[in-house]
Every structure is written in C-alpha cells, then in structure tokens.
Amino acid sequence: MLRTENISRRFGSFSLNNINLDIAKGEYYVILGRSGAGKSLLLEMLCGLTMPDSGRIFLNEDDITDLKIQKRNLGMVFQDYSLFPHLSVRENISFPLKIRKMPHGTIERNIDSVSEEMNIGHLLDRNPEMLSGGEKQRVALARTLVTSPAVLLLDEPLASVDASLKDSIRRLLRRLNREGQTIIHVTHDLNEAVSLASRVGVIHNGKIIQEGTPEDVFAHPVNRFVARYTGIKNFFRVTFVKEDGKWTAVTDKGNKIPLDEMNYPPKGILILRSGDCVVSQHDIPGKISVKGIIDDIVPSAAGFEIAVNAGDFIFVDINRKEMSSVKYSMGDMINVCFSPDAVQPMSDGGDINY
Numbered sequence: 001m002l003r004t005e006n007i008s009r010r011f012g013s014f015s016l017n018n019i020n021l022d023i024a025k026g027e028y029y030v031i032l033g034r035s036g037a038g039k040s041l042l043l044e045m046l047c048g049l050t051m052p053d054s055g056r057i058f059l060n061e062d063d064i065t066d067l068k069i070q071k072r073n074l075g076m077v078f079q080d081y082s083l084f085p086h087l088s089v090r091e092n093i094s095f096p097l098k099i100r101k102m103p104h105g106t107i108e109r110n111i112d113s114v115s116e117e118m119n120i121g122h123l124l125d126r127n128p129e130m131l132s133g134g135e136k137q138r139v140a141l142a143r144t145l146v147t148s149p150a151v152l153l154l155d156e157p158l159a160s161v162d163a164s165l166k167d168s169i170r171r172l173l174r175r176l177n178r179e180g181q182t183i184i185h186v187t188h189d190l191n192e193a194v195s196l197a198s199r200v201g202v203i204h205n206g207k208i209i210q211e212g213t214p215e216d217v218f219a220h221p222v223n224r225f226v227a228r229y230t231g232i233k234n235f236f237r238v239t240f241v242k243e244d245g246k247w248t249a250v251t252d253k254g255n256k257i258p259l260d261e262m263n264y265p266p267k268g269i270l271i272l273r274s275g276d277c278v279v280s281q282h283d284i285p286g287k288i289s290v291k292g293i294i295d296d297i298v299p300s301a302a303g304f305e306i307a308v309n310a311g312d313f314i315f316v317d318i319n320r321k322e323m324s325s326v327k328y329s330m331g332d333m334i335n336v337c338f339s340p341d342a343v344q345p346m347s348d349g350g351d352i353n354y
C-alpha cells in the first residue's frame with residue numbers, strides 16, 4: 001500500500017539513509033527509536049512536509065513523491081496536536097473539509113460521524129484550551145480522520161498524554177486499526193510498540209536496523225543496540241571455543257558457558273535476559289550455574305533487581321515473595337542459574353554506534 005524506495009534526506013549533520021518501507025493495507029507499523037534517530041523526519045517526508053533528497057514514495061503504486069501534502073491522502077497527527085487555539089473543536093475538525101470546498105451538509109455529517117466515533121460530541125463547542133491532553137488527542141485524531149486518509153501517520157501520539165489516559169488512547173488506536181485503518185506510528189516507547197504494532201521497524205542513526213513482528217524483534221535482537229532497547233542488561237563479550245566436539249563461550253572475565261550445537265564466529269556477544277535467571281544458594285540440576293556475590297539490590301516494578309558480581313556482572317529479576325522468603329543481602333555468595341537455551345549468541349555489532 002505505502003512503499004518507499006531508498007528515500008534519503010540530509011538535515012544539517014544528520015541524515016536519513018536509504019529507508020525502504022513496505023506497509024500493507026490494514027497494518028499497524030511502529031517505527032521505534034530514540035530521540036534524534038530520524039523518526040519524525042521520516043514521517044514528514046511521507047506526508048509531504050519535507051521532500052527527500054533522493055528516493056521515491058508510492059501509495060497504492062502511484063508515485064506521490066512530488067505531490068503536495070493536500071494531494072497525498074495521508075493524514076498526520078502531530079505530537080503537540082497543532083490545534084488552532086482560536087477555533088472551536090467543531091471548527092478545527094471542519095477546517096480540512098472547508099479547504100477541500102466540500103458542501104456544508106456533507107461537512108456537518110462528517111463531523112457528526114467522526115465526533116461520535118471519537119466520543120467528543122460533547123466537546124464540539126469548546127475551544128482547545130478548555131480540553132485535557134487526552135481530549136486534545138481525540139480532537140486531533142478526529143480532524144485527521146474526517147478526511148478519510150488512506151494511511152494515518154502518528155508522531156509520538158501518547159507522549160503528551162497523562163499516564164492515566166494512555167490506555168484509553170491505545171484502545172482507541174487498536175479499534176481504528178481493527179476497523180481497517182492503516183497506521184504508521186513513531187515512538188521511543190517500547191511498551192507502545194509491544195501493545196500496538198503488528199510490525200516494528202527499529203531506527204537508529206537514520207537507518208532501519210531491524211524489522212519484524214514485535215515478538216521476533218524483541219525475542220531475537222540482531223545487535224546490542226536493539227537488545228539494550230528491549231531492556232536486556234546482560235551482555236558478555238565472548239570467545240567461542242570448540243573442544244571435544246562441544247562449543248563453549250568464554251567471557252572476557254573467564255566464565256565458561258556451554259552452548260547448543262551450531263557454528264559460531266571466533267568472537268561475539270552473548271545476551272541473557274534477567275527474567276530467565278534465578279538466584280539460588282545451590283546448583284539447580286539441568287541449569288548452568290555461575291557463582292558470584294550480590295553487589296546491589298534495587299527495587300523494581302516486578303519486585304527487585306539483583307546485581308551479582310561473578311567476574312562478569314549478571315542482573316537477575318526476582319519477585320517480592322521470593323525476596324521476603326529468602327531475604328538476600330548484599331555480600332551474600334549465591335549461584336545465578338539459567339537454562340542453556342536462555343543464552344543467545346549474536347555478532348558483536350561493532351558497526352553500530354551505541
């Protein structure tokens with residue numbers, strides 16, 4: 001439906017490089033990246049606010065690269081809503097329809113329909129300064145959806161919404177997508193991507209570095225940057241050694257971790273999710289065990305994060321029930337235990353600027 005071919009744009013010292021997207025009709029595609037990664041610049045090129053230096057943009061196989069923003073049939077909702085403060089909600093929503101010189105009766109019917117869909121009918125006569133952040137977001141969505149865009153472009157749509165309102169906006173966006181609306185959504189928030197996306201593209205330094213379903217991307221990060229973005233803290237630079245037909249990863253600190261049978265490069269990185277580890281005062285049969293000393297204990301949303309100094313630092317998540325039962329303390333000697341299939345090898349990713 002929406003496709004880009006090697007679009008690039010230089011903006012001062014920053015550049016987006018050879019971005020290739022292929023968004024299917026009805027897809028919810030989330031572009032995930034840190035501030036300054038190029039997310040908003042990419043949306044601006046798609047909607048026509050900024051022209052690419054090179055490359056082409058296609059909508060339903062029609063080349064729209066050189067079309068003006070009003071001719072692209074793409075709807076953009078900005079992070080700061082961009083509502084007209086001197087106009088009422090009704091006038092804000094009707095504005096893009098009046099520009100298209102639609103008949104008054106058609107405009108009123110469209111406003112009634114979209115305001116009911118967004119549950120803002122009771123707000124139509126108010127001005128934007130009288131609205132909450134969540135109400136402003138719904139009005140901004142209504143003003144864009146009233147034009148029936150082929151693709152809805154969302155620039156950090158939840159960034160300015162109170163935490164208590166984010167769930168309701170997420171439900172609204174999921175419903176719009178279920179009803180067939182194609183959505184491209186940029187965010188820095190991993191939780192938004194997980195809860196909304198049918199497919200994710202991770203952008204870093206102006207490049208899409210991994211793409212796939214949220215499950216694939218977050219379960220199998222291609223490099224250290226993506227792994228860190230998904231909250232993985234346990235990274236070990238290793239040398240892969242094969243002895244007597246069995247592979248072992250040897251960390252820089254000398255810890256040895258047995259591996260499944262496959263081919264490995266001479267050097268690389270192992271990642272290990274904190275939630276895949278347990279701490280125990282004894283070895284656990286069938287699990288790899290690494291002995292270390294508790295260096296720190298930090299409260300977390302799930303319970304506690306324990307940092308274990310085993311030469312390499314290993315971070316382990318435990319729940320409050322376990323903590324209250326065992327009462328671990330800093331300085332305790334314990335074992336960090338994990339299944340052999342919990343460790344994931346990857347290339348060093350040295351070309352990525354972390």
